[in-house]
Structures are given as structure tokens and as C-alpha cells.
Amino acid sequence: MPNVTPGAPPPEPHDWRPLRFMVIVAHPDDADFGPAATAAKWIDAGSVGRLVCCTSGDAGGDDWRTDPLELAATREAEQLAAAAVVGYEGVAFLHQPDGALANDLALREQLVREIRTFKPDAVLAVDPDTLFHSDGGVNHTDHRAAGIAAVDAVYPAARNAMSFPWLARDGLAPHTVRRLYLFWTNHPGAWVDTTATLQRRIDALRAHASQIRHPEQLAERMRAWARDEGAAIGSEAADAFRVIVIEEDEPAAGESEGAAAS
Numbered sequence: 001m002p003n004v005t006p007g008a009p010p011p012e013p014h015d016w017r018p019l020r021f022m023v024i025v026a027h028p029d030d031a032d033f034g035p036a037a038t039a040a041k042w043i044d045a046g047s048v049g050r051l052v053c054c055t056s057g058d059a060g061g062d063d064w065r066t067d068p069l070e071l072a073a074t075r076e077a078e079q080l081a082a083a084a085v086v087g088y089e090g091v092a093f094l095h096q097p098d099g100a101l102a103n104d105l106a107l108r109e110q111l112v113r114e115i116r117t118f119k120p121d122a123v124l125a126v127d128p129d130t131l132f133h134s135d136g137g138v139n140h141t142d143h144r145a146a147g148i149a150a151v152d153a154v155y156p157a158a159r160n161a162m163s164f165p166w167l168a169r170d171g172l173a174p175h176t177v178r179r180l181y182l183f184w185t186n187h188p189g190a191w192v193d194t195t196a197t198l199q200r201r202i203d204a205l206r207a208h209a210s211q212i213r214h215p216e217q218l219a220e221r222m223r224a225w226a227r228d229e230g231a232a233i234g235s236e237a238a239d240a241f242r243v244i245v246i247e248e249d250e251p252a253a254g255e256s257e258g259a260a261a262s
């Protein structure tokens, strides 16, 4: 927990909550290995969430003879089942190629379309600064590409009327996302207590049967991960985020548009 000073009191659990949020990931299952318990918690509290998968995970198999289109269909079905467990209002698949995701203008335009259509207050994505995980391992190139594409789509493109001007011409007005919640980060600064919804994340992950090699170990593995994160705030389970505030909240003047603290 790099941002926690030894000896200092633990930080408070993070309790800002977006009214609408979008999770942008590279592959089916990333969101469920990622911030699913936070998504479930916010949805239970009344937020509306949408999931965007840039690829359909068509390279996520061990046998080169696998038909990528069949695998993509399987993984989309798995993700839809998992999303129903978490409670997302919908899932978009952008059908970019698995293993070859690039933060190019085509992907950015797709993401800007999604953001301007759904109008989230917050976007959750992989921290694109994570090349190597602090506890070991390489962060998949698609994860990094999806993360930086999400950041670039949020700022400045989604809010800039002159980015992809044909979108505004076609009725998709610029939209300002107020915050980024970056997960799988080596720079956590906010911890959402997920004790109440960790089981939903585990249940959602079970839907990704094609990707879970040891289903009997899944629950304990997820509880251990969540416990490691939760230690920062003295809770049984948490999701850790690097939060980037792009637009401060309006000074509290009743329940106006924008975002709400829970």
C-alpha cells in the first residue's frame, strides 16, 4: 500500500458515489476481476452502471485451433451473465481485436460515442501507468491500451465539441466526465469498502467459465485479494483506486445534477 504512511491512522473508506458510471475494459472478465464489487455496491445504492468491453476476448484460449469467433461468442455470453449478477444496465462490445488493441482514433471515437450517449459522471478503467504489477507480473498490452484510450476519450475528446465534430452534428453533445477511477494501479489513494458486495464479484466471476482454471480456488483467491486491499482501511474487503478528479463537485446546493455522495 504505497500511499499509506506507516504509523498513520488508516484512511477513511472512499464514499463518493457517481450517479452514473461507465466501466471501460479490454476483455470480458476484466471488469469482474477488477472493480465489480464497487460497481455492485454503487448500483445497490441507486447508481446506474454500464460496461464497455473493447474486445470480446477472442484470443483468450490455450489451443491455437480454437475458432476465435466461437470463443468471442462464448465470452460475450459469459460477460452478459456476469453483468446481470453485478446489475449493469447494459454491456457494449466494441469488437476490437484481442491482443492487438490500440489506442487509436478509431477506438477513441467509439469510446467517445459510448460516453456521450450514456453520460457517466465517472469512468472506471485500468491505470494505464501500470506496466508491471507491484506484486509481480506484466499488465497485458490490451489492458494498458484500453486504460489510456479511456483516459484520452474522457479528456479531452468527450467534452470537446470539436473532437469528432460529426458526433455533435449527429446529436451526441459534448459530455464532461467528472472523475476517473483507475484500478489495477500501483498508486492507490482511495479504497471503497466492498465487504457487502464481494460475494457478488465472486458470483460474477463464476460466469466466466472459459477463463477460470481452478474454480474451486476462486472464492478464496478473491477474498484474499480483497482482504489485502481492505487492510489499508481496516476493512475485510476493498477495491483500491487511483482517483483523478477532473471536475470538482458543485458546492452542495441540494441534489443538483452531477454526482452525489452516498
Ligand SMILES: [Zn+2]
Pocket (backbone or CB within 6 Å): 026, 027, 029, 030, 140, 143
Ligand atoms: Zn484481460
